[in-house]
Amino acid sequence: MSDWxxxxxxxxxxxxxxxxxxxRYIDAYTKLADKSASAISNRSNAVPTSPISAVRTSTPTAKGKAATIASDKTDDPLSxxxxxxxxxxxARAALQAQVDDLTTSLKTLEAQSKASTTQIALLTRQKVDGERKLRDRDEEIRGKSKLVTEAQDEMVALSLQLNMAEQTSEKLQKDNKELLDRWMTSKREEADRMNRDSSWQ
Known part of the structure; x- marks a missing residue:
């Protein structure tokens, strides 16, 4: 709800x-004012039959003129x-209508505010749930990214080890070939020598 x-x-x-x-005083004054307004309205609609009115309709005498002037002076403040x-x-009726309209508007705004408050609470809960799920997804992504990085590092390490193993194997095969060649050469020489010694040639 806004400040105003x-x-x-x-x-x-x-x-x-x-x-x-x-x-009680306001109610009593209101009733009295309503009665007074009603009485004034009834008197203004009634046909005057007072002696003063009869005098006014007849030919005025000096005394009648004085009475008429006195009656006019008396009626002016009363009117x-x-x-x-x-x-x-x-004015009171207009203000009462205005107050009634404002009260209705206030009730409408209060109902709208209550509905808005309920909707805000619902959206807030949904926002909190969404943020929590987002944090969970972020944690999951970070965990998987870490696993991928570790797997890549392990693959690089295994690749290096494989390369070193292949290099070692090639070296061993080369050394073995050289040893085999030397051994074969040595055996051939030994066989040749034995043949010479035995005079088989």
Whole structure:
């Protein structure tokens, strides 16, 4: 929930708390104001039948003019008061409608906020699970990469050993051939000598 919404909710709570303390007075004043507005509306729609009205419709005398002037002076503040009261009631009704609309909007926003909070929590859990799986995959990849590197190193070492073994084998074969050649040469010479000594030639 945003800051302005929290401030607005807090202001509404404070207002409700203040009004709750003076609720009976506010209700009594509201009822009285409604009755007064209704009475004013009924009187304004009624046809005047007072003696003053009869005097006004007849030919005015000096006394009648004075009475009419006095009645006008008396009615002006009362009319103004009635007009102000009616305007106040109208403003109050408009404010009440505005408060009702704002309350509805607030409830809607609170419901949306709750739904958003639930969705955020779900997405957060999914994100945490995804990050954990990603870490597991990273560990697996690092482990396999290490095994591949070790296998490559071992293959290189075995290749070197094989090369050395092949070189050693070739050297041994060469040495063996040389030894065999010398032995064969020695045997031939010995045979020749024996033949000469025995006079077989």
């Amino acid at each position: 919404l929290e401030q607005y909710s807090a202001a509404l709570d404070q207002r409700d708390a203040r009004e709750q303390v003076h609720k 103004t008061l009635r007009t102000d009261l009616a305007a106040t009631q109208k």
